[in-house]
Amino acid sequence: MTKTSPRATTRRPVGVRPPAPGPALTSAAGVTAVSDTPLPTPQRAAVLPADTAPVRVGAFLLSAQFPGQTHGEALDRTVRAAVEAERAGLDSVWLAEHHFVPYGVCPNAATLAALLLGRTRRIGIGTAVSVLSTAHPVTLGEQAALLNLTSEGRFTLGVGRGGPWIDLDVFGGGVDAFEQGFPERLDLLLRWLRGSRVGADGPQFSFPEVAVVPRAAEPPRRPGLGSWLGLGDQAGLLRFPRQRKDADGPDGELGSSGRPVAGPPVVVACTSPGGVRLAAERGLPMLLGMHSGDEDKLRMLELYRTAWLAAGRGEEQLRRVGRQHVAAGVAQVEDRTSAARATLLRAMPGWFEYGLGAHRTVDGRERKMRDPREYTELLCDLHAVGTPKQCADRLLATAERTGIRRFALLAEGSGDRDATLHNIARLGSEVLPQLG
Numbered sequence: 001m002t003k004t005s006p007r008a009t010t011r012r013p014v015g016v017r018p019p020a021p022g023p024a025l026t027s028a029a030g031v032t033a034v035s036d037t038p039l040p041t042p043q044r045a046a047v048l049p050a051d052t053a054p055v056r057v058g059a060f061l062l063s064a065q066f067p068g069q070t071h072g073e074a075l076d077r078t079v080r081a082a083v084e085a086e087r088a089g090l091d092s093v094w095l096a097e098h099h100f101v102p103y104g105v106c107p108n109a110a111t112l113a114a115l116l117l118g119r120t121r122r123i124g125i126g127t128a129v130s131v132l133s134t135a136h137p138v139t140l141g142e143q144a145a146l147l148n149l150t151s152e153g154r155f156t157l158g159v160g161r162g163g164p165w166i167d168l169d170v171f172g173g174g175v176d177a178f179e180q181g182f183p184e185r186l187d188l189l190l191r192w193l194r195g196s197r198v199g200a201d202g203p204q205f206s207f208p209e210v211a212v213v214p215r216a217a218e219p220p221r222r223p224g225l226g227s228w229l230g231l232g233d234q235a236g237l238l239r240f241p242r243q244r245k246d247a248d249g250p251d252g253e254l255g256s257s258g259r260p261v262a263g264p265p266v267v268v269a270c271t272s273p274g275g276v277r278l279a280a281e282r283g284l285p286m287l288l289g290m291h292s293g294d295e296d297k298l299r300m301l302e303l304y305r306t307a308w309l310a311a312g313r314g315e316e317q318l319r320r321v322g323r324q325h326v327a328a329g330v331a332q333v334e335d336r337t338s339a340a341r342a343t344l345l346r347a348m349p350g351w352f353e354y355g356l357g358a359h360r361t362v363d364g365r366e367r368k369m370r371d372p373r374e375y376t377e378l379l380c381d382l383h384a385v386g387t388p389k390q391c392a393d394r395l396l397a398t399a400e401r402t403g404i405r406r407f408a409l410l411a412e413g414s415g416d417r418d419a420t421l422h423n424i425a426r427l428g429s430e431v432l433p434q435l436g
Contacts, residue, residue: 053323053405055395055435058092059085059424060128060290060328060408063112065102066351066415074105075112077417082116084421085411086123088428094128094158094326094408099167103355110143110157117151126156128287128328128408129269132185133162133178134171137205141192145216148264157193158287158326159186160269164367166360175362177204183278186268190282193217193263216263267326276300280307283317285324290410291375293382297327297402323405327398329383331409333426337386341377344385347415348376384409388426392434 061081065074082093095112098104106112109127116125125147130140140157147155161182168174173181184202191198193216199209268279270286279286286304288297301322308318334340349372361367384391384407399405411427412420 055399056091056406057331057395057427057432057435058090058094058124058126058326058406058408059427060094060096060410061412062096062098062104062410063106064351064355064412064415065105066347067354069415071105073417074102077412077420078106078112079116079119080417081412081420081424082123082125083119084424085428086120088425089432090123090424090428091406092124092126092156092408094126094328096128097131099134099165099170100360101355101358103351103358110140110147113155114143114147117147117154120154122154124154124156125151126265126267126408127158128326129158129160131162131167132159132182132189133173134167137185137189138192138198141189141212141216142214144193144264145212145214148216149214149218153264156265156267158267158269159189160287161275163359164361164363164365166362168362178362186278186282190266193266218262265324267324270300273303276303277307280304281311283311283313283321285321285326287326287408288328288404290328290330290379290383292327294398294401297398297404301325301402301404322403325404326406326408327402327404328408329410330379330413331384331391331411331423331427331431332380332413333384333386333388333391333423333431335387337390340385340387341380343419344380344413345373345376348379348413349373351415352376384431388430389434391427391431395431395435 059081061078063074063078065071078095085093093116095106095109095116096104097106097109097112099107109130113125113127132140140159144155144157161178162168164175164178168178177185181204184204188198188200188202188205192212195217196212196215197209198212200207265285267285267287268275268282269289270276270279271289271292276286280303286300288300292300305318308321309315330344332340332344334343352369352372352375356369359367379385384394386394395407398407409427411424414420414423
């Protein structure tokens with residue numbers, strides 16, 4: 001058994017459970033295939049096997065409209081932040097989508113991903129998440145295939161169930177698409193991404209078999225050495241090399257044979273036991289919300305492992321897919337911890353109240369929100385908020401405690417464009433080197 005690093009005993013709170021009741025204040029909404037039941041208590045410190053894979057850090061960009069900002073200013077900050085993330089050497093950028101609320105003003109994460117793939121050369125771009133309850137799975141599958149094939153495999157499709165919002169009425173999915181329809185929608189999407197001809201005969205979607213064009217499962221063109229080094233087509237343009245990938249091959253889910261599935265990697269946002277089981281049964285890695293502490297992550301990973309093994313898959317496959325789980329979080333790098341917390345506490349509570357307060361439920365059901373300031377304080381306690389060393393220690397402690405190696409960190413919590421770019425630059429220059 002390996003020794004636990006001193007980082008794992010950091011004084012920063014680990015595994016603080018979110019206050020209840022109320023929905024998680026995160027764009028990566030979960031999926032529920034069965035009624036919620038208590039998650040089992042983890043029986044060991046880490047439910048993933050001991051691993052030496054690198055810790056990989058990405059920027060989580062919600063295109064948040066803070067009070068007093070225009071939609072264009074929020075989107076401009078996202079585009080500039082993605083370019084800065086590549087320059088800073090981050091592994092990835094994750095994009096959220098929302099409708100009709102200033103919490104996030106990007107209505108289609110795949111569309112914004114297309115723009116950012118064109119503005120960058122090496123960094124991975126993913127959706128966190130594309131909401132399947134309000135999108136046709138074939139439409140989303142076509143978009144994902146297009147982005148995967150034209151970006152040399154840099155696109156990752158994150159999907160989720162979304163929330164019980166008025167969006168369901170506007171786009172025609174209705175409450176059933178949210179409450180019962182996610183498994184059918186996910187399965188149709190996966191068949192489209194993996195197949196060459198697809199038809200459907202289900203409660204929500206029924207159509208004759210058609211050809212899949214373009215085929216996501218077609219292997220992407222292999223990048224040359226210059227592209228791998230981040231040089232792209234312009235040999236004179238110097239960029240930071242991308243964070244090292246796993247030695248085991250491409251990202252994403254594994255097929256029944258244990259080999260990686262061709263096409264864009266797919267991750268599923270999970271905030272409930274039903275969502276965890278659904279992801280495990282389909283061999284897909286999870287995206288865990290930023291409200292989850294280490295103890296919450298461990299419970300979900302243990303449930304995932306149980307469902308994975310029950311589906312007849314082995315430990316080695318679990319290890320490989322386990323490397324692709326993504327934990328959403330928050331990052332604010334400052335010279336002093338008090339300054340980092342103060343930056344977020346000045347801006348985020350007002351954004352939560354202004355942005356999430358605009359949500360309307362589809363059927364008038366009652367909804368409750370956490371206290372915005374208390375929730376911001378919780379996020380500061382759980383995540384990489386503080387000095388560069390404290391941020392690195394927090395990420396490494398979570399990696400050692402849970403086995404999760406990939407992070408999508410909300411970097412725009414200050415609400416200010418220039419401060420966001422500076423925060424991302426410090427993540428790259430001062431935090432990444434300490435992650436090994």
